[in-house]
Amino acid sequence: MSELEISNITKDYGATRALHPVSVNVEQGEFVTILGPSGCGKSTLLRILMGIARPSAGEIRLAGTRIDPLPPEARDIAMVFQSYALFPHMSVGKNLAFGLRMKNVPKPERARRIEHALEICNLTGLVERMPRQLSGGQQQRVALARAIVMQPRLLLFDEPLSNLDAKLRDTLRQELVDLHRRIGATSIYVTHDQAEAMAMSDRIVVMDGGKVVEIGTPLDLYRAPTRAFTAGFLGQTNLITADADGDRARLPWGQTVTLSAPAQGTVRVSVRPETITIRQGEAGAGTVTSVSFMGANALYTVGIAGTTLKVSQAGAESLIATGNRVSLDFTSPLHLLVERKLAEAV
């Protein structure tokens, strides 16, 4: 039995289906990210888990107990909001004490837990401050402390870092990962930032258009996505249509490559830019249309047989100038995508 079992949850707004049946199981202590573009239903799912939105159908079990009919306050779940949602009329200490007071935690226990939460969220010394006297990063730490002080069975995060600037976001992301390792709370984290999802998660649930597209570990989803959407959303990729015959396939410009799995007929493959080797040569089928030097690597766009491919070259000693002929080598087998309908792909 999984710690959290989401079975066939749907959400309709009138005639519009915001959430198609979603089923996800989360193990105890796992950190699962729900990743998708805005409007994909990820926040709706999170709000349903918290109980501030009601599902149209389906059920949710937390530690075996059905929780979807329960009000939020009876769920043993705490949530960190994108807007922090601190109580502006209460000091940091009172914000942290609020939930414990509501749950009638005895005073000495309350003090102990608050002190511990302040310490692990780097907030010691700020207990008397009002939220408006804190920076954005500090406010988000308070929001986090306010959630973990509850010692909930499940922690929910609704894009908690998206209101912070890039540098602070990186710092807090690392802090969150460390924190999760220390307290081990089962966590569900919603974000539209693929880098955040990859860096933090045990598993990622990719969502699009109110549907779960794919579920997997960051490594699996990056290296072997089964859907074009996943391949395109997690990092950069090239989607190429090829003509397959067994585990060999012909690319549009005549080059023959190996596939990750055998197939027949027209297929689509996902090729990461860093798995392509670029070589300058007059006999090459492609032409460099742009080059940008990024430091650790160089990014090329190569025009070939009417399409454009992205190629990343690591540790190059010299750059290939725009307009030069190049040939491309595909060293590892090309990753085959599973399509429900070819037309559906982006």
Add this chain to the structure above:
Amino acid sequence: MQAALRDPKVQLALLLLPGVGYLLIFFGSPLVSTLIGSLRLDDGSFTLQWYERIFTRATMLRGLKTSIYYGVAPVIVSLLASVPLALLIRQSFWGRKLFNGLYKLPMAVPGIIVALMVIIMAERGGFIDRVIAPFGLSLPKLVRDEWGIGVILASVWKQIPFMTLIITGAFAGIPEDIRHAARSLGASRLSTFVFVEVPLAMPGITAAILLTFIGSMGSYAIPDIVGPPSPRPLSVLMIFEFNEGRFEQVYAMGMVLSLFAVAVLLAYYALTANIGVNRTKGDE
């Protein structure tokens, strides 16, 4: 001339003139002339006798108390009705849009009409009395009664929409996430309301209290028409003194009423300074 315009002090004065000048001319000068007028005898010599009369004469003292009573009592009753109404309007129910438009109507009705309406409806032998008479019931004395129930009824009828409007706005200004956060931390609907929503809506609620208090304390038509013949509030006594031609006395009474309003205003500022009026915005 050119040189004078380049002087930053002159520039500052010119820039402030439209705002401060307006206040000085249309608010400050009547106030000052009222103050001066209230401190003069006919021959122009200084006196405090007009103020002395307010705080020594029995009718005046009772008038002062009545003014405060007519200010405070309707506010309490209106508040008890407006907070639940504001919460109701937030919910979605059938006919909400219509209700939302209708409840504001009394704001557009002048006080004198409200007073006459209360007389027609609630006086003995009035509309309600005649409707319930066949059931063997009769209304208690509600108009020109000793407790000023008629005055309170009329003021409340006029105040509730205004108060509800402001309080609805105050509750609507609380970000939804904050309510949700409270619920997620184990607070029931009621606890969320008491510990989170009311404190955060307090600035709006106190503003509504303040404005309606000042309005009903200074109103004339309602207490004159539906209030008891005695005691009368200062506003009604002012008109009486005015008709008698004792303008200095009118000035002094006006100053006392204004002082009360200012005192309430200061109390409001002191109160809201301690409550977090500065909200954290959701999208910072």
